[in-house]
Amino acid sequence: MAKETPFVPVKVKCPFCEAESVQRYIKSRMYQPEIVEEDSHVASYKWENPEFSHVRPNFYHIWHCPSCHFCDEKETFRGEDKSGGKLELIREKLLIYSRMPNSLIARLAAAIDFSRDDYSVDSAIAAHILAIHEQELLSPNLRQFNKLARFYLRTAWLYREKRDLSLMDGKTPGGFESFQAFLESFREEWPGMPLGEDAALETALARYRDILNHSSNADVKFEINVMNLIIAVLRRMGRNPEALRAVRGVFATATKARQTARAAVQKGINVAQNQGVLNFAAGVIDKATTLAEELGEIVFKEELPAAREAVLKMGPVDAKTVLDKLREHKFSDITCRRLAKMFEKQAQAKK
Numbered sequence: 493m494a495k496e497t498p499f500v501p502v503k504v505k506c507p508f509c510e511a512e513s514v515q516r517y518i519k520s521r522m523y524q525p526e527i528v529e530e531d532s533h534v535a536s537y538k539w540e541n542p543e544f545s546h547v548r549p550n551f552y553h554i555w556h557c558p559s560c561h562f563c564d565e566k567e568t569f570r571g572e573d574k575s576g577g578k579l580e581l582i583r584e585k586l587l588i589y590s591r592m593p594n595s596l597i598a599r600l601a602a603a604i605d606f607s608r609d610d611y612s613v614d615s616a617i618a619a620h621i622l623a624i625h626e627q628e629l630l631s632p633n634l635r636q637f638n639k640l641a642r643f644y645l646r647t648a649w650l651y652r653e654k655r656d657l658s659l660m661d662g663k664t665p666g667g668f669e670s671f672q673a674f675l676e677s678f679r680e681e682w683p684g685m686p687l688g689e690d691a692a693l694e695t696a697l698a699r700y701r702d703i704l705n706h707s708s709n710a711d712v713k714f715e716i717n718v719m720n721l722i723i724a725v726l727r728r729m730g731r732n733p734e735a736l737r738a739v740r741g742v743f744a745t746a747t748k749a750r751q752t753a754r755a756a757v758q759k760g761i762n763v764a765q766n767q768g769v770l771n772f773a774a775g776v777i778d779k780a781t782t783l784a785e786e787l788g789e790i791v792f793k794e795e796l797p798a799a800r801e802a803v804l805k806m807g808p809v810d811a812k813t814v815l816d817k818l819r820e821h822k823f824s825d826i827t828c829r830r831l832a833k834m835f836e837k838q839a840q841a842k843k
């Protein structure tokens with residue numbers, strides 16, 4: 493009897509070079525996320541068969557054509573791409589570069605150990621980085637921010653896993669001491685290449701912000717989803733004051749959507765749909781209120797020592813000056829207001 497495996501092999505024709513290869517995915521009913529971190533990263537999975545507990549399903553998110561080195565999600569390989577012709581533009585360039593043995597694409601692809609059924613974390617990182625690079629063959633104004641944001645975030649997860657789960661290096665490409673040294677050899681050619689978790693998160697954040705900057709305000713649910721991801725990434729990076737400001741952004745967006753939907757309902761326009769927006773916005777506002785309170789406490793606690801010191805340096809001033817100066821120092825609003833209040837109380841007590 494064949495050995496049981498979580499992988500399902502699929503024969504697929506590359507949408508770029510038409511070479512046939514065997515890709516794989518994992519039967520999703522075989523595992524469940526067990527611990528999910530704030531930025532949606534699944535830190536641990538629970539497998540039906542504990543023998544597979546070493547398998548990380550996210551490693552296989554990107555498929556890789558061993559012939560032309562096209563890397564993308566399985567939906568794209570299956571012809572379900574919705575990029576509106578952008579794929580064609582990538583294709584032209586990729587087919588030229590992948591045939592040049594010294595191109596970045598060919599060298600990076602050499603680190604993907606396609607012969608093995610279960611990927612090493614390094615193979616997964618190389619495939620993800622290659623997928624990013626190929627998307628970035630498009631000029632910046634044509635790029636798919638959503639896809640790039642997702643790829644960068646997933647790359648950050650892989651670096652995190654490599655560190656937190658102490659995963660072994662894969663097959664290190666010839667001439668390099670380590671996989672990291674191999675990656676760093678691309679730095680000059682590609683200064684933005686994500687070489688670690690923080691760099692990958694930073695760029696993911698920028699791409700998520702690009703989505704919002706280019707959105708048409710047509711789909712408030714999608715927009716709030718993106719905003720929540722931005723908050724999650726900021727919290728993960730320990731940038732709580734920024735996360736708090738982003739929560740206020742969610743609050744403002746949901747409030748605006750609620751006003752528009754309410755006005756539409758009153759006029760009898762698309763009532764069912766707008767009622768749905770009203771319900772959705774109410775839920776978002778509730779959650780944002782709770783999160784703002786929670787984050788406000790964290791931020792205040794973090795900023796308090798530095799803010800106190802700043803107040804001590806001000807010499808004899810009144811509460812209003814304390815407030816203004818703390819704002820000048822760019823402390824969060826909650827810290828400025830609370831400290832000014834504390835200052836006022838103390839001043840009154842002294843009288």
Ligand SMILES: [Zn+2]
Pocket residue numbers: 506507508509510511557558559560561562
């Ligand atoms: Zn191909």
